[in-house]
Amino acid sequence: MPETFAFRIQRALTLLAVAGLVVGVVLWALDQPAALALTAFVVLGIVIAVTAVEMVRDLMEGHWGLDILAMIAMGATLAVGEYVAGLIIAVMLTGGEAVEAWAARQASRELDTLLNRAPAYAMRITPGSGEVVQIPVEEVEVGDALLVRSSEILPVDGVLLSERAVIDESSVTGEPVPVTYDAGAALLSGTMNGTATFTMRATRTAGESQYATIVQLVEAAVSSRAPMVRLADRYAVPFTAVSLLIAGIAWWLSGDPVRFAEVLVVATPCPLLIAAPVAFMGGMSSAAKLNVIIKEGGALETLAGVRSVAFDKTGTLTQGRPTVSRIEPGARSAEDVLRLAAAAEQYSVHVFAAPVVEAAHGRQLDLPTVLEAEEMATNGVLAVLGNGEQVRVGKPAFVEEVVGALARPTLEAGETAVYVAVDDELAGVIVLSDPVREHARHTIERLRSFGASEFVLVTGDVAPTARSVADGIGITTVHAETTPQGKVDVVASLQPRPVMMVGDGINDAPVLAAADVGIAMAGRGATAASESASAVVTSDDLSRVADVVEVSRGTVKIALQSIWMGIVISIGLMMVAAFGHLPAVAGALLQEVVDLLAILSALRALSLHRRLRRTEVTTAALAH
Structure with missing residues (x-):
């Protein structure tokens, strides 16, 4: 009926x-x-x-x-x-x-308010003539130039073309203070423009954009x-x-x-x-007001009784915005190490790839020609250069396959090492720094006060990096260099139950679905993790994990x-x-x-x- x-x-x-x-x-x-x-x-x-x-x-x-x-x-x-x-x-x-x-x-x-804010139209700039035409948001295509006027909602995800824009992101990320962006910055749909008109280029269609994903979760x-x-x-x-x-x-x-x-x-x-x-x-309404979308009511009862918690590292316990902090040269100079690594990392979607490429561009390095490249899931990138050299960039085990045993550099909390090999020799090591989130330790303390007794860090990163992060926030059990299937196995074996998994990346999707209750951190863009999780934190704030358990x-x-x-x-x-x-x-x-x-x-x-x-x-x- x-x-x-x-x-x-x-x-x-x-x-x-x-x-x-x-x-x-x-x-x-x-x-x-x-x-x-x-x-x-x-x-x-x-x-x-x-x-x-x-x-x-x-x-x-x-x-x-x-x-x-x-x-x-x-x-x-x-x-x-x-x-x-x-x-x-x-x-x-x-x-x-x-x-x-x-x-x-x-x-x-509150949920209805979110649904009603969904963008309905966009102002597309016609190529050549520059004429601005209002179109339904569903007709926006990747690459379209769009005009966003004062106080309008951004229709799709995109990059800023204008020199500067001031954006109110409170409805999506929970950040109450408007954020100023410069040309080239990534912008999220569903956020609101300030007082100055700007132009942007669409990088996703409406159905694939951040706000559309949140709306689907709310529905x-x-x-x-x-x-x-x-x-x-x-x-x-x-x-x-x-x-x-x-x-x-x-x-x-x-x-x-x-x-x-x-x-x-x-x-x-x-x-x-x-x-x-x-x-x-x-x-569910209270959780939504705290920027947490609970996808199905059953998650509430499970969250209330959580006894074990597993965390991913990068982008979950850390800020997910790594930068190159130093380069330790091996057989090649520091400049060559960065140049070779950036050439290969152009073909990777891993969170560490972008900062390596950005560092090379920032130093205005000319990248060598790449004939072919393949991303080896959870391990790194294998690229063949125009001069015939084979470059490997990634985890130590991946590089050790061709260069033998490696000496691991000493890492501080939040640091990660990316190893670079050329043919059968170690070119060098790039160390990236991804700071631990401000509220990570306090979040774990709150979850412990709510009855959770077992905390583990489950990550694909190397052991020294994982251990440095875990020690800094009070987690004693660490499972490092795990594959997506390995994460599922770890979570499946955790006791006592129920188990909550908190993650953010595409490789976290299987374990978020396999856990008794999964929470995805999706503050700066939707991923497959959002689809498989029971709840989604739409703000870039780890403390919301403890908040939703308390609610x-x-x-x-x-x-x-x-x-x-x-x-x-x-x-x-x-x-x-x-x-x-x-x-x-x-x-x-x-x-x-x-x-x-x-x-x-x-x-x-x-x-x-x-x-x-x-x-x-x-x-x-x-x-x-």
Whole structure:
């Protein structure tokens, strides 16, 4: 059934129940029992029939629903003549879903804002004439020159052609201060231009750009159904059994079938149905406000119970923007080492390739001609130069295949060595520096305080570099020079569970998917890691990993509190009704109050991000 049609049916059912209750109360006040009975049988008959269809559909999908109690309660009120109470239950049941939808919309408001900000058009500069034409963003092609006017959203990813631009990136990266870029800088779609018009060249189509990827993640998040909701469904069997047992005993001891109906009237399970989904939508909204997109609700429950954490190194624990810090020459001069390495690294997509090439261009070195080049996955690049020389650039093991055992240079924290060989001799070593992220140690300390006990660094980098980073931030276990499959094996063997993996690169995609919950750092561009992770940090801030765990813990806590509050109050009211002290109509009205309390309790998850921001402000103030 299409969603819009289903919504119309639900709305009509709610209006029918409300109208039936109003008419029923009037007929009851006018002492018209026959008309009241007819109204109740018609209205409740329709509500029971529609609810039964939905319940059967849920059962066919493997979900045991709690609506059966409400159906039994409505049937019991018809049987014993408590028509007004039955109509109140019908309003509560049909209206409960309407209230849940409203609460979910409130909770997902931040996600909707992100979706609504998606760029719709672009201003393309026509080659030759220079004419500016507005086109749908889907028609932008790689290489198009685009004009971005004051306060416009950047339509696609690209590079800056103008001399300078000031960009507000807060909606994508979370950085509150506008960033100034110079010509040639990479720009992200979804960010907003400042006051000066500039031109840019598209490097990606709209569908491949950063913002489109984030929007896809949000859409997946909004449409997901959290296991916590299914957990609430699993309360159906024991709650239904307890409710029927109390109602049956009350009937048996009193000999009055009305007592059975009075108990079931207050046993209707709307708090259990509403509390969990509202709390989880609130938690996902709080995470979004902290620049973390949780792709599916089930990740919240897993994140709340994380006990082991594995980190990638480059771009995750380090800033991911390495620079050449020094060159240690071997058989060739430092200048030759850089020139040869840059020639080969032009053909690599590894994070260390770009800074090597940039360093060579910065020194205005002429690069030799490359006849062919091949990137050897996770090892390095093998290139054949125009003069016939073979150049290897990459890990020590890759270079040792042709030059024999190597002496490893001493590295400081955040430094990485790239080895360069020409034919069968070591040309030299290029040392790059990639500083550790500012909040890395504090993030690990927070995760430890949340219950995580095992921390490991899993990286394809060499052992000395990995160990220097791990020692600096308090990680004792290091797995270095691992392949993508090796990372999967390490994470699969980690104990205790569940295991969270945090990474950012293309080679992290398999392990992010294999972990119990994966978090991708995608602050400066989407990768395959974003697609396979359960959650994506869209700002360039590692501390958000600890933030989302804290939000998840708070969300699950609120969901369980709301569920158990509904259960305890309902059982208390059932016991009062079992002893004949709670008439059916009064019980039905009290149950409405319980529903409202459950919703209000669950909506507390909307404010979880505020507590974290208050903590950040306090911490910053103390630091100064």
